Amino acid sequence: MTVAAAVRPLSLRRKLWVVGLLYFAEGVPYGFINITLSVYFRSQGMPLTQIGFLSILGLAWSLKILWAPLVDRFGPRSAWILPAQLVLVLGLLAVPHFPVSPAPWSFWLLIGGLCLASATQDIAIDAYTIDLLSAKELGVANGFRLGAYRVALIAAGGGVIMLSGLIGWQASFVSLAVLLAAMGLVILLAPDFHRPRPAILGNPDNPARGGQLRAAVQGIRQLPHLWAIILFILTFKLGDAWMGSMVSPFWVDMGFSRAEIGLISGTFGAVATIGGSLLGGYLTSRWGLAPALLWLGAFQALSNLGYWLAAWPGMWRYATYVASLGESLTGGMGSAPFMAFLMSLCDKRHSATHYAFFSMLFGFTRSIAGYLGGLGAAHFGYGPFFFYTFLAALPAFALFPWILPVARRQERQADASGEE
Numbered sequence: 001m002t003v004a005a006a007v008r009p010l011s012l013r014r015k016l017w018v019v020g021l022l023y024f025a026e027g028v029p030y031g032f033i034n035i036t037l038s039v040y041f042r043s044q045g046m047p048l049t050q051i052g053f054l055s056i057l058g059l060a061w062s063l064k065i066l067w068a069p070l071v072d073r074f075g076p077r078s079a080w081i082l083p084a085q086l087v088l089v090l091g092l093l094a095v096p097h098f099p100v101s102p103a104p105w106s107f108w109l110l111i112g113g114l115c116l117a118s119a120t121q122d123i124a125i126d127a128y129t130i131d132l133l134s135a136k137e138l139g140v141a142n143g144f145r146l147g148a149y150r151v152a153l154i155a156a157g158g159g160v161i162m163l164s165g166l167i168g169w170q171a172s173f174v175s176l177a178v179l180l181a182a183m184g185l186v187i188l189l190a191p192d193f194h195r196p197r198p199a200i201l202g203n204p205d206n207p208a209r210g211g212q213l214r215a216a217v218q219g220i221r222q223l224p225h226l227w228a229i230i231l232f233i234l235t236f237k238l239g240d241a242w243m244g245s246m247v248s249p250f251w252v253d254m255g256f257s258r259a260e261i262g263l264i265s266g267t268f269g270a271v272a273t274i275g276g277s278l279l280g281g282y283l284t285s286r287w288g289l290a291p292a293l294l295w296l297g298a299f300q301a302l303s304n305l306g307y308w309l310a311a312w313p314g315m316w317r318y319a320t321y322v323a324s325l326g327e328s329l330t331g332g333m334g335s336a337p338f339m340a341f342l343m344s345l346c347d348k349r350h351s352a353t354h355y356a357f358f359s360m361l362f363g364f365t366r367s368i369a370g371y372l373g374g375l376g377a378a379h380f381g382y383g384p385f386f387f388y389t390f391l392a393a394l395p396a397f398a399l400f401p402w403i404l405p406v407a408r409r410q411e412r413q414a415d416a417s418g419e420e
Contacts, residue, residue, distance in 0.1 A: 010192065012140070015132055018192050019141050020148040022081075022125045025183045027152025029088050029118035032176060034058065035157030037095075037111070040169055045101035053108055060115040061122065062363050068123045068356035069213045072349075077131070078187065078194050080124035085184040087117035092177035096170040126359070127352035130343050131197055135411050136285065138340035139292065143281015146335055147274040154270055155179075198348045216350035220357065223345060224409065228402035231395075233361045236297060236338055239393025240331055241366045243304050243386060245373030247324070250307070250382050254320065264321050269328040276332025284337040289344060290407040292337035294400060300334030301393035303327045304386060311383035341403075344410040 010018075033054070041051050071080050091114040098107040133141050156176060164172040187193045223229055251261045284292035306323030309315065342362070346354035377385045 010132075010195075012137055014192060015137060016141060016144050018132065019129055020144050021183060021186065022129065022193075023145045023148040024152040025081075025085065025180065025187070026118075026122055026125050027149040028156040028176065028180055028183075029114065029121070030061075031153035031156030032092070032160065033111070033114060033118065035153065036160045039161050040095075040164075041100055041103075043169075047102055050100075050102055054111070057108070057112050057115045060112075060119040062360060062367070064119045064123050065353070065356040065360050067120070068352045069216060069350075071120070071123045071127060071352035072216065073212045076194065076197065077124045077128035077352075081121055081128070081193075082184060082188055084117040084121035084124070085180060085187070087113060088121070089177045089181045089184065091117070092173050092180065096173050123352050123356055126355045128193075130346050130351040130355060131348050132195065133343070135289075135344055138343050139284025139286075139289065139336060140281040142284070142339045142343070143278045143336045146277035146281075146332060146339065150270060150274050150277065150332075158266070212350070213353070216347075216353040219347045219350055220354060224406055225402040228399050229345065229406060230361060232399045232403050233342070233358055234365050235393075235396040235399070237334075237362065238365055238369055238396070239301055239304055239389045239391075240327075240334065241369035242373050242376070242392050243307060243327070243389035244331075245369060246377045246382070246385065247307070247327070249374075249377065250311070251320070253382070256320070265324050269324055272325045272328035273332040276329040277336055278332075279329075280333035280336030281340075283333070284340055288408075289337060289340055289411055290404040293341060293407060294397075294404065296330075296333045296337050297393075297396065299330040301390060301397075303330040304390040304393065308383060308386040308390065311381075311386055341407055341410075344407065 038051055038054060071077070091110055094110060098104070098110065100107065129141070129145065160172050160176055163175065167175075220226070247265065248261070251265055280292070280296055283296065287295070303323075303326045306319075306326045310319040310323040342355065342358045345358060376388065380388065
């Protein structure tokens with residue numbers, strides 16, 4: 001492939017298909033490791049104490065900032081994506097051949113390798129997406145990105161679990177490995193996944209030269225109102241994450257059947273989240289990043305009040321249905337501009353390092369909120385707890401006087417740099 005062919009502009013439609021396939025490929029191993037494996041382990045008689053190791057190995061996604069600079073420093077993004085996918089395919093094929101009741105340490109080394117490969121693939125895919133998209137495309141592309149990722153979680157999680165009931169665990173794992181291998185083959189052969197990095201094309205300061213990490217850190221430090229940006233990333237999804245950790249226990253304690261939980265909160269909720277992501281992406285592209293952050297963030301926060309009302313004594317049973325679908329829809333809507341904002345903050349010369357740092361902050365909030373959710377619901381009861389999760393979403397809005405100008409600045413700078 002010639003350089004001229006490589007840098008020929010891609011249409012938005014072509015970019016969306018690239019982003020969709022990449023994030024489906026990113027969601028498959030995450031869904032497999034974090035959803036399917038725990039069910040597989042327990043069904044095969046693994047002790048609960050060993051199943052807990054998954055949470056420790058899952059730190060790979062939180063700690064990926066440690067090796068993200070290497071993805072910026074060495075090679076094209078595909079040089080990281082394809083080997084990671086090869087490791088994942090081989091690992092998926094190997095998992096069912098190990099005993100798991102209890103599992104030997106060699107098995108946990110295998111699972112650790114899967115987590116490391118999945119996190120590395122995430123770094124490279126996030127970076128390639130940032131390199132590929134212009135500022136004006138971030139909104140709609142993030143809608144497709146979130147939708148494709150959610151579909152992958154469903155397929156590699158609940159889909160594989162259901163399939164295992166029909167054809168067995170080993171055949172299900174092989175099927176998932178074949179699916180991931182097919183996507184890897186597309187990525188290997190299609191030129192759209194091998195476009196050179198913008199810094200290599202147009203910037204004399206090639207990122208392969210020395211000072212990569214120092215330059216990446218300096219780039220973050222030069223962002224205006226960095227303190228507000230960090231606080232905003234930590235708080236924008238705080239109320240949503242805090243409430244989300246207690247939604248399933250609430251359904252159980254309110255006496256809903258497993259069929260209702262699976263259908264309404266699970267299946268319909270997932271569809272609503274995908275629809276919300278696509279709608280949020282469209283509105284972000286239509287309105288601009290700053291208005292979308294404000295208004296879609298407001299819808300996201302207000303949806304917590306739906307569960308607050310549903311928790312009132314004697315409340316109509318179907319109010320919980322409405323609260324669930326509303327929360328899923330607005331959660332997807334709010335995620336699209338938020339993820340677009342994080343990507344807009346990244347310098348394309350250091351996109352892997354920058355996005356890994358920002359996503360680490362977001363992941364920290366999600367983890368802490370999940371732990372505090374149980375404490376809050378147990379102490380206050382569901383009704384007051386859900387109202388407090390709405391209040392927890394408000395500090396992010398106090399930061400908008402600093403955040404909205406930053407969002408507008410990032411869009412203007414992208415336009416001034418010649419992006420279309």
